[in-house]
C-alpha cells in the first residue's frame with residue numbers, strides 16, 4: 616500500500632490586473648471558482664470530483680490575501696473544502712507582504728520567497744497564516760507548503776514553533792537542493808528535519824537532463840499512472856502530487872483546458888479503482904514511515920515523455 620497525497624495549492628492571483636478591490640471578484644472567480652464560458656472548473660469542481668470518488672485530497676490554502684480583501688472570501692474557500700470532506704492546510708505566498716498587508720508586518724519588505732526572510736520573520740508569517748485559517752473555520756492545521764516551494768531549513772524550525780508537524784515544500788526541481796535539508800542529497804522520500812517531517816513533492820527523471828515534478832498539468836495520465844505503479848513496486852513511503860485551484864484552466868485562464876480536466880478525472884477514477892494499492896490521504900492522524908535511506912528519483916521512459924510532449928503541444932495550440 617502506497618500513501619498518495621493529492622495536494623492542491625489554493626491561491627489568488629490578479630494576472631495582469633492591478634491588485635485592487637475592484638478587480639478582486641474577477642480574480643476570485645478565475646483562481647478559486649475556475650469560472651469559464653464552459654462552466655466552473657476550479658476549487659468547487661475539484662473537491663466535488665474527489666468526494667464523489669470517495670477520495671481525500673489536501674488543500675494548501677493561501678490566507679494572507681484576506682488581510683487585504685477581507686475574511687469572508689477566505690471563509691468561503693475553507694468552507695468549500697471542508698464541506699466536501701477534504702483537508703485544509705496552510706500555504707503562504709510572501710508576495711503579499713508589504714502590499715496591502717504592510718500594517719500587519721511593519722518591519723518586513725517584499726520578497727518573493729519565504730526562504731529570503733529571517734527565521735524569526737518566517738515564524739511570524741507562519742503563525743499569522745495559521746491563525747487566519749483557524750479564524751476562517753479550519754479545524755486543525757498540521758501541514759504546510761511554501762509558495763513557489765521557496766522554503767529552507769529555517770522554515771521547518773518556524774513550523775515546529777507553530778506546532779505544524781509536516782511540510783511539503785521540498786521540490787528537487789525548484790529550491791529543494793538549496794534548502795539545507797540533507798545537503799548533497801536529492802530528497803524523494805519523507806525525512807525528519809528540525810522536528811518536522813518533510814514530505815517532498817514527487818519528482819522523476821524523464822530522459823531529459825532535468826527533474827520534473829508530478830503535477831496534473833505537467834504530466835500525462837499515462838506518465839502519472841506508470842510512476843504510481845513504479846513507486847508501489849519500489850515500496851516507496853509516499854507519492855506527492857501537485858495541483859492548483861486553477862489547474863484545469865487554459866494558459867490564458869479564459870477557458871477550460873479539456874486535456875487537464877481529462878487527466879484529473881482519469882486520475883481520480885484510477886485512484887478510486889485501486890484503493891487496495893493506493894491510499895489517498897491527508898496529514899491529519901498521519902503516522903509517518905521514514906525510510907533509512909533516500910532512493911533515486913523515479914524514472915519514466917522516453918516514449919512516455921514523447922507522448923506527453925505531443926499532448927502538451929496540443930494543449931498549447933488548442934487551449
Ligand SMILES: [Zn+2]
Nearest residue numbers: 624626762763
Ligand atoms: Zn502557491
